[in-house]
Amino acid sequence: MDSLIAIAAAFLYVMAISTIVPGLAHQTGIRTKTVFISALLALVFHAWLLSDLIFNASGQNLSILNVASLISFIISFVMSAAMLKNRLWFLLPVVYSFAAINLVAASFLPSTFIKHLEQDPKLLMHISLALFSYATLTIGALYALQLAWLDHKLKKKKALAINPNLPPLMMVERQLFKIILIGNLLLTGTLLTGFVFVEDMFAQGKAHKAVLSFIAWIIYTTLLWGHYQKGWRGQKVTWFAVTGASILTLAYFGSRFVQEVILT
Incomplete structure (x- = not known):
C-alpha cells in the first residue's frame, strides 16, 4: 500500500x-x-x-x-x-x-x-524546531540561487530574465532576507533548546551536530548583519546562504548517513 x-x-x-x-x-x-x-x-x-x-x-x-x-x-x-x-x-x-x-x-x-x-516533549520541541529551521533555511538557499541566476541573466541582458513567469529581482531579495531571518530565529531556538533539554548533546557521535549548527548560526547571523548594516548584496549573499545550508545539511544528516546507509 x-x-x-x-x-x-x-x-x-x-x-x-x-x-x-x-x-x-x-x-x-x-x-x-x-x-x-x-x-x-x-x-x-x-x-x-x-x-x-x-x-x-x-x-x-x-x-x-x-x-x-x-x-x-x-x-x-x-x-x-x-x-x-x-x-x-x-x-x-x-x-x-x-x-x-x-x-x-x-x-x-x-x-x-x-x-x-x-x-519526551522537550526533545519533541527541539526536533520540531530543528526540522522547521532546516526547511526554512533550505528555502532561503533556493531563493539565494534564484537571486544569483536572475542577476546573472539581467547582467547578460538575456530575454529570459524578463519572463513574465519569473519574479522581480528586488522582490526575491527582500523575500530572501525575510526567510533567512525567520530561519535563523528558528535555528537560535533549536540551539537553545538543545543546550537546555538535550543532556548528551556533546556526547561522542553527537557533538559535531551542535558544533556545525553553531557555525551555521554564525554564518547566517553574519549575513544578516552584513546586509542590514553594510548593505551586502549579490554573490556574497548567495555564498553565505548556500554555505550555511550546506553546513546544516552536514550537521543534520552527515553521521546518520554513514550509520544508516553506508555501514548498514
Whole structure:
C-alpha cells in the first residue's frame, strides 16, 4: 500500500512539474490551478505516506530517509501555499523533484531509527524546531540561487530574465532576507533548546551536530548583519546562504548517513 501511495504522490509531483516547465521554457502562461491541484493532491498522498512510515507501534521511525522526506514535505507545502501569491515557478520544479525522489526512496529503501517522542516533549520541541529551521533555511538557499541566476541573466541582458513567469529581482531579495531571518530565529531556538533539554548533546557521535549548527548560526547571523548594516548584496549573499545550508545539511544528516546507509 505504501508503495502505491508513493507512486501516486510522485506521479502528481511530476504532473505539476510538467505543467510548469513549458511555461518557463517558452515564456507562456502557466496554468496555476492545474499546478496547485496536482501539488495539493501530491501533498495529501505524501502526508499519508509519512504517517505510515514514521508512526508505528514501536514509536516514531525517524530514519534518515523518513526525515528527509518529512523535510521535503514541509518545504513543498510552504512553497505550494506561497505559489498563489508569489511567482515561484523557477523553484517549484526543483522542490517537487526532491520531494518525489525522497518519498520514493523512503518507501522503497526502508530503514529504522526508532524514537519515543511521546515520552519526551522537550526533545519533541527541539526536533520540531530543528526540522522547521532546516526547511526554512533550505528555502532561503533556493531563493539565494534564484537571486544569483536572475542577476546573472539581467547582467547578460538575456530575454529570459524578463519572463513574465519569473519574479522581480528586488522582490526575491527582500523575500530572501525575510526567510533567512525567520530561519535563523528558528535555528537560535533549536540551539537553545538543545543546550537546555538535550543532556548528551556533546556526547561522542553527537557533538559535531551542535558544533556545525553553531557555525551555521554564525554564518547566517553574519549575513544578516552584513546586509542590514553594510548593505551586502549579490554573490556574497548567495555564498553565505548556500554555505550555511550546506553546513546544516552536514550537521543534520552527515553521521546518520554513514550509520544508516553506508555501514548498514
